[in-house]
Amino acid sequence: MAGPIQVNERIVLYDIIRGFALCGIFLVNIPSMLGSDWMFGRPDYYGSDLVVRTLFDLFIQTKFYTIFSLLFGIGFSIFLERSYARGDSVGRYIRRIAILFLFGLVHLAIWSGDILHTYAMWGLLLPLFYGLSNRAILTWAWSLLIGSFFLFYVTFSLTEWANGGAFYEGDPFPSAYNMGFGDWFDYRLNVEIFSAISNSLLVGIEIFSLFLFGLYIGRERKLLTWSIRGLTRTAIICAVTALPFFAVILWHHYGGGYIYYWINLTAVLISGKLLATAYVCLFTIAVRNGRAFRPLQALGRMALTNYLTHTLVVALPVIALGYYGRLSLTEGLFLSIAILIAQAFFSMWWLKSHRYGPFEKLWRIGTYGRQKQAS
Known part of the structure; x- marks a missing residue:
């Protein structure tokens, strides 16, 4: 009987792109982990922080959760394909998703930026779409992506433009974060956790559309079979198409368009989808x-462990030391780079003697049970 995917069956390209996406996600997440977003009362920065914030919006923000979501869809297309091939029921898939949801809930209790519970909530729907034709999957994917874009971004952007912009004050600084673990957890429980779960129901529409694109890519092995010429052409087209949106982002940060908050977010989102596609194509060509x-590759093979470790080595110590909101965005950037380098070395060392990262191993055992591993 066929078993779960073994090490020698791994598609290295997906691990590499996943590792790259992990780096970008950490860079995006660290401002909220450190409280840098609240340092000036609103998302408006000066000096080196303004440069970093602009670079984030240009090249990082929204780019990497897009890639990660595509990879989730690709990974579960492989999982479902193998499960159905060996005659498994959908129960094993549901069990795998349920374990991911538990990981996400525990993580969400510590940090409001968790994405795992959102992936699990919406990932439950994937088996319903697996049997559809490629045309139907792409129709659903494009419809959900474009629909969510107009519902959550275009509407607010048009209203903002019609009103001549609005000065966004930002969120108030959560002082409970620097008052010890008791007050911090009460604030998390009473204010942030419910809001995060509710938000997952809204942003999940876009996330699920990306799952469906990934489902199609994985099922058709598009990244493995697409011509180098086609990948190159797509990367160039996406990068060039992103340039007008780069102009909007630069105008927002440097050209007097600071009052147009939602228009900047819209530009960041669209350029994010375009650059994410370009990044994936370029890495595919290189590999x-x-x-x-x-x-x-090592970071990607241990992506779940490394993702959860970010919270353990950043968010918890910051709360314990009462240091929330005291590091600048620039300091957070250098800190995140140092942590990612350390994780890369640790992951390469760990994988010399282990097949999976610690949390990947737990997820695997929960999904398949304690199967005898091949030597």
């Missing part, structure tokens, strides 16, 4: 031309 990217 298919023989580049190994071993640090990224």
Whole structure:
């Protein structure tokens, strides 16, 4: 009987892209983990922080959760394909999703930016779409993506433009974060956790559309079979198309358009989808031309462990030390780079003697049970 995917069956390209996405996600997450978003009372920065914030919006923000969501869809297309091939019921898939949801709930109790519970909530719907034709899957994917974009971004942007902009004051600084674990957890429980779960129901529409794109890509092995010429052309087209939206982002940060908050978010979102596609295409070209990217490959193979570790080594110590909101965005950038380098070395070391990261192993055992592993 066929078993779960073994190490020698791993698609290295997906691990490398996943490792790259993990790096970008950490860079996006660290401002909220450190409280840098509240340092000036609103998301408006000066000096080196303004440069970093602008670079984030141009090249990082919304780009990497897009890639991660695509990879989730790709990964579960492989999982479902193998499960159905060996005659498994959908129960094993549901069990795998349920474990991911539990990971997410525990993580959400610590940090409001958790994405795992959102992935699990919406990932439950994937088996309903697995049997559809490619055309139907892409129709659903485009409809949900465009629909969520107009519902949550275009509407607010048009209203903002019609009103001549609005000065966004930002969220108030959560002083409970620097009052010890008791007050911090009460604030998390009473204010942030419910809001995070509710938000998952809204942002999940876009996330699920990306799952469906990933489902199609994984099922058709598009990244493995697409011509280098086609990948190159797509990367160039997406990068060039993103340039007008880059102009909007620069106008927002440097050209007097600071009052147009939602218009900037819309530009960040659209450029994010375009650059995410370009990034994936470029990495695919590089890997298919023989580049190994071993640090990224190791980070990607232990993506779940490394993702959860970010919270353990950043968010919890910051709360324990009462240091929330005291580090600048620039300091957070250098801190995140140092942590990612350390994680890359640790992941490469760990994988020399283990097949999976610690949390990947727990997830696997919960899904398949304690199967005898091949030597």
